Amino acid sequence: AQKVTQAQTEISVVEKEDVTLDCVYETRDTTYYLFWYKQPPSGELVFLIRRNSFDEQNEISGRYSWNFQKSTSSFNFTITASQVVDSAVYFCALSDTNAGKSTFGDGTTLTVKP
Amino acid sequence: EPEVTQTPSHQVTQMGQEVILRCVPISNHLYFYWYRQILGQKVEFLVSFYNNEISEKSEIFDDQFSVERPDGSNFTLKIRSTKLEDSAMYFCASSRFGSTEAFFGQGTRLTVV
Numbered sequence: 001a002q003k004v005t006q007a008q009t010e011i012s013v014v015e016k017e018d019v020t021l022d023c024v025y026e027t028r029d030t031t032y033y034l035f036w037y038k039q040p041p042s043g044e045l046v047f048l049i050r051r052n053s054f055d056e057q058n059e060i061s062g063r064y065s066w067n068f069q070k071s072t073s074s075f076n077f078t079i080t081a082s083q084v085v086d087s088a089v090y091f092c093a094l095s096d097t098n099a100g101k102s103t104f105g106d107g108t109t110l111t112v113k114p
Numbered sequence: 115e116p117e118v119t120q121t122p123s124h125q126v127t128q129m130g131q132e133v134i135l136r137c138v139p140i141s142n143h144l145y146f147y148w149y150r151q152i153l154g155q156k157v158e159f160l161v162s163f164y165n166n167e168i169s170e171k172s173e174i175f176d177d178q179f180s181v182e183r184p185d186g187s188n189f190t191l192k193i194r195s196t197k198l199e200d201s202a203m204y205f206c207a208s209s210r211f212g213s214t215e216a217f218f219g220q221g222t223r224l225t226v227v
Contacts, residue, residue: 033215035215037218043203043221043223044220044221045157045205045218045220045221047217047218050215091156091157093157095215095216101147101159101162101170101216102147102149102157102159102207102216103159104156104157104158105156106155106156107156
């Protein structure tokens with residue numbers, strides 16, 4: 001069975017601080033995808049990144065970076081120099097070879113204070 | 115860029131009424147999904163649909179729920195006799211054959227009063 005664990009329920013930082021959101025996953029599949037989504041107060045799911053199980057290269061996109069480590073089954077997300085607009089719930093998700101059915105973590109609520 | 119479209123964005127219904135949530139998946143996708151997110155909770159899988167039939171469903175997806183692809187473009191979720199606890203955000207998603215990536219719609223917020 002698949003499982004995604006986001007151990008941090010809530011994180012609060014002050015603007016310009018760096019913050020890392022943790023994600024640990026469990027799967028028996030060798031081929032899978034990992035995702036991060038942002039959910040602002042308006043409720044939609046905003047896609048941030050997709051990473052497949054064969055690509056362990058870390059990725060940076062502006063202030064966002066992701067650290068994928070298969071050895072520890074982790075896919076952590078770092079926001080550098082956080083901004084108030086980064087305040088949202090962030091979900092990590094895993095999809096397997098079952099044609100994209102996704103399992104979500106419980107989410108981490110990030111609050112960035114001015 | 116193609117996207118999954120859901121209508122309406124927000125629906126209010128009275129308890130006991132039937133509702134139909136609509137989704138237009140990406141045109142060349144063959145797998146379709148519904149997910150539910152109760153306010154403040156995580157996104158939960160409800161059902162997947164392929165080749166005009168349900169391929170997998172969760173324990174949440176009981177006889178109250180049904181899905182249909184009534185034509186070549188729409189994918190619907192029907193909830194019969196809604197209950198207060200059906201109030202949630204419902205997300206539709208679709209994926210290509212052989213792909214493990216699903217694309218999500220913007221969601222329909224269902225409020226049962």
